[in-house]
Amino acid sequence: MPTPDPARRNERSRRAILDATRALLDETGYAELTVGAIAARAGAGKQTIYRWWGGKSAVVLDALFDTVATGDVALPDTGDLRADLRLVVRATVAEFADPRLSATTRALTVETLSDETMAGEVRDRLLRPQLDAVKDRLRAGGVPADVDLDVAVELIFGPIYHRWLLRTGPLTEDYADRLVDLVMAAIGDRASG
Amino acid sequence: MPTPDPARRNERSRRAILDATRALLDETGYAELTVGAIAARAGAGKQTIYRWWGGKSAVVLDALFDTVATGDVALPDTGDLRADLRLVVRATVAEFADPRLSATTRALTVETLSDETMAGEVRDRLLRPQLDAVKDRLRAGGVPADVDLDVAVELIFGPIYHRWLLRTGPLTEDYADRLVDLVMAAIGDRASG
Amino acid sequence: MPTPDPARRNERSRRAILDATRALLDETGYAELTVGAIAARAGAGKQTIYRWWGGKSAVVLDALFDTVATGDVALPDTGDLRADLRLVVRATVAEFADPRLSATTRALTVETLSDETMAGEVRDRLLRPQLDAVKDRLRAGGVPADVDLDVAVELIFGPIYHRWLLRTGPLTEDYADRLVDLVMAAIGDRASG
């Protein structure tokens, strides 16, 4: 029976492993992280990690979900769409600009590139909520009906990803604002809220 | 530890190593690729690889430059900016959608993510020419002066990258066209050519 | 940690565990045998094994006693000591030569070698009866008083063990007879019975 029973899972271990993972990520970074070190730090056996996760990347992913999962992702609706977008775009840009967060995200993206399942997890559990939140705000903002909102949302985040990934330019607040202006124009800036 | 003398370098080995690298990349993918396997396949010694390259990623990068670094990247200028953009965006989307070509891009992106200096190489030697070509076309197309062309170019390629990376939606011709429409609106579609 | 109550012991489990042990010994050999496998095969929990036995070796020992501990070991006394010895030595040699029976002996010997207290059990409960039977026959056979019978008995079985253990020669009927002849000479073959 190579399929363990989730009902009998030890919650204390699970927590200890995720906590240890986050701690080690902060201390040493993703590349230096090893499954053995996580287990040792968590006071767990390696087998316990391999029983419930696929390996290092899966644990890290879970640890990050765990961190992020708290918190409301809904965007504010002040009535001023441009201002609201500026807020979220500036925040996103800042997050990508932070080298600490960036390192782990980068590593996870590598996994994403080579593991289809992983890509799905990242997309659905980490990204989708945020994308949907922006999508909702756009809809509420009176964007013309002929604009494909899915494409529109990616028009916002795509360039940031691209710039971060390929380091084609600085990730500054000024950049964020310019981007918002272009996006507003794209979706018809007569929209007001 | 004396720095090796490039003049005495064996061209035959160099070629064999790069060819082997590409072949193995196709067959097994980047993650499974090992320096030992490249050496064995190339009929080379591992030391020869470490003498002339920094390691796996440097060889891969070189092998990919070697493949790609041909061809003219200038965009056509038919006078119809929207039509010209459609051409290039459709082509790009198709390239990302093709699993075969996608594999190479994937490998490159992995490199980019893992190594700062590699990122620079990829950006400057591979990406920049294409981005600049589009930028030139935009400038020639009469885009208003207040539009930051660097941001504009990324407004085109960012979403494609994003969608490809995170599989948030299909990479179809229809998608390409919608994207172009949004971008045209963003940069002020009164522009004509 | 309360000492378990033997009165409440489940006989069905005990049997199933011993049976499973013997079956697995036959199928895979002692070295490959694991407590987990015994438990699984017996439909028992591992704890049940550790509750009643000290571990793998204790279970194996018990399982083997269980198999062997039947039958009369007394030697015949036809009046012809040489003939009687031939009988028992030929039988012993045949037993060691038989790969099937040999497997069990092998397992037992492994136990004996690994654990002091096990060695005592094997010696006293399994071996001693047979050695004593031969010793009795020798005494009745009129062996001179100055011959140490314990040493004499081992003069018979020692060489067989040695040859079996180290494969220094064939275990044939002819060998058995030669051995008996030497032993008879050693203990003074004027003895008649």
Next chain:
Amino acid sequence: MPTPDPARRNERSRRAILDATRALLDETGYAELTVGAIAARAGAGKQTIYRWWGGKSAVVLDALFDTVATGDVALPDTGDLRADLRLVVRATVAEFADPRLSATTRALTVETLSDETMAGEVRDRLLRPQLDAVKDRLRAGGVPADVDLDVAVELIFGPIYHRWLLRTGPLTEDYADRLVDLVMAAIGDRASG
């Protein structure tokens, strides 16, 4: 190519590994010995051990050969066969009686029991020389032609092994002498040398 080239073997590593093995055997005993510990102590990689030996038992065996291999095994020939045998039998008995040596020999015998190849090595490289030496001395001692010398030699060592293995009695000097007396009677003690 899973077959390493012995010509390229590093003698320094070989020595360090065998030395470390013997040192650890002395310090901790066979059961507590691990391949990882040997490698660490020898300043070698585990792979180097697995490359040249089959595992722990093979290394230990080799380490013991290495210790024993020095030294002449020929028996003295004083003209008095009984006296000469007493010497060698007393020495053998003393060796088996020593708990330190005994532990390792015991462990190796376990391996011998389950590994045919190993049994051959032990027999041919460790035992045979000694057995042959005794055999030669017997032949020179004028043992009657009708005595099978192979059987005779095992008549000496078999009982010792048996007693050691199964702990059926003490391994003392007195025992050694009694054994020699019986053996001398068996092979016809009119023999003089």
Next chain:
DNA sequence: AGATAATCGAGACGGTACGTCGCGTCTTTTC
């Protein structure tokens, strides 16, 4: 007969050693 308590099957757990894999260096021999 119902309450009480220990045993039972099952298997997750912390741990240790395993044997393998790949890295980047070092050594030997050949060209």
Next chain:
DNA sequence: GAAAAGACGCGACGTACCGTCTCGATTATCT
């Protein structure tokens, strides 16, 4: 002196068992 070949020290990997533990579900005695 570069190159082919591959052994080497190292260290992480993912697996196998160990012996302990926790969890209901079953007995099996004792009120």
